[in-house]
Structures are given as C-alpha cells and as structure tokens.
Amino acid sequence: MKLPVSFKKRCTILIILSFCVGCIMLYMQAWHPVSAKTTASTQEERQISPVADQEREILDQVQKQRKASHQKAAKPDWDLFRAARIVAQQLASQDLEEKEAVELMLKDLGYGAGSVHVLKMQRNKPMDAAQVLRDSPDAKVLQTAHLSRIGAGYASGKNGQVWIVLYRDRAARSNK
Incomplete structure (x- = not known):
C-alpha cells in the first residue's frame, strides 16, 4: 500500500516541528541561565530533604x-x-x-x-x-x-x- 505524497510531506513537517519544539523546551529548562539557577536550588533542596x-x-x-x-x-x-x-x-x-x-x-x-x-x-x-x-x-x-x-x-x-x-x-x- 502506497501512501499519498501529501501525507509524506505533512509527516515530515510534523517531525521537524516537534523536533524544534523539543529543542526550545530543552533550551528553556537546561541551558537558559535563569532556569539553570532554579534547577540548581531545587537539586540542592532535594539533597538536604532527608534531614529533619x-x-x-x-x-x-x-x-x-x-x-x-x-x-x-x-x-x-x-x-x-x-x-x-x-x-x-x-x-x-x-x-x-x-x-x-x-x-x-x-x-x-x-x-x-x-x-x-x-x-x-x-x-x-x-x-x-x-x-x-x-x-x-x-x-x-x-x-x-x-x-x-x-x-x-x-x-x-x-x-x-x-x-x-x-x-x-x-x-x-x-x-x-
């Protein structure tokens, strides 16, 4: 069964768009300076949490x-x-x-x-x-x-x- 040409084009566009959205989210969470500070303090709090x-x-x-x-x-x-x-x-x-x-x-x-x-x-x-x-x-x-x-x-x-x-x-x- 062959897929129509228009479906293949849309599928490629969806893959590219989802990849771009993923990259933007990764940048916002991991590499953006403001987000990095928030992540570091959260990680530090997690380490000390077992302490009463x-x-x-x-x-x-x-x-x-x-x-x-x-x-x-x-x-x-x-x-x-x-x-x-x-x-x-x-x-x-x-x-x-x-x-x-x-x-x-x-x-x-x-x-x-x-x-x-x-x-x-x-x-x-x-x-x-x-x-x-x-x-x-x-x-x-x-x-x-x-x-x-x-x-x-x-x-x-x-x-x-x-x-x-x-x-x-x-x-x-x-x-x-």
Whole structure:
C-alpha cells in the first residue's frame, strides 16, 4: 500500500516541528541561565530533604557561627547525619550505652577510631535547636578551623530532647 505524497510531506513537517519544539523546551529548562539557577536550588533542596527541621536548624546555626568567625563552611556528611539521628533516638529512648555504640556505628561506616568527634546536647524542657547550641559550652569546638564534615541528629523521648552533632577534623585519619 502506497501512501499519498501529501501525507509524506505533512509527516515530515510534523517531525521537524516537534523536533524544534523539543529543542526550545530543552533550551528553556537546561541551558537558559535563569532556569539553570532554579534547577540548581531545587537539586540542592532535594539533597538536604532527608534531614529533619531540628537537624537542619543545627547545621544552619553552625554554618552561621563559622561564617561569623571567618571559617570555611563545614560540608554536610549524610552518613554522619544518619548516624547522629540513630544515636539521638537511642539516647532519647534510654536504649544506648553512649560511647561504645557511637564508635561501633562509625567504624561500620568506615570512619577510623578518633576521626569523628561527638557533641551531645540534652534538655528536659522543650527548646529550639539554635538556643540549645548557643547555650552549650562545648559548641565552641564547632568553630575551629579544622572542622571539615558535620552531621546532626535530633530525637525526643523519655530522656527529653537530645541533639547529637558528629563532626570530623581535616587532620583526622580515616578510610573516608
């Protein structure tokens, strides 16, 4: 069965038009400068989305303090965030012997002994994360120049509110 000549011409024109529309859409989404900025921020938000609000608040507060003291921003480490959240949940529910479990969990994630440090903050009455960090005398450690990676965890339970900040020094030796 032969197709009429006019159908072949229209089919070719439709293919060319759809190709042009596709190219325009690709340009608008991927290569146009304004669209590229929107795409980048959306991608960044997607990466930080598994982090709870209290944990994000701690991270933001630490980064603000580091910026105010003219230090380089610490990179968020998602393994440290997960480990910190698990430790905080176990501490809040009284299911954890603190020191041993944290070291074992970090060893399982590939961090060497002593390469990751723990900052524990605990309150029995409700407080926001930024206030707890400001009130903690040990939080000054987070402003040192050697801090390279950070993760924070939060949970509330029988032991009140618990915040755990795991941080890694640049000079620390580990597998990661």
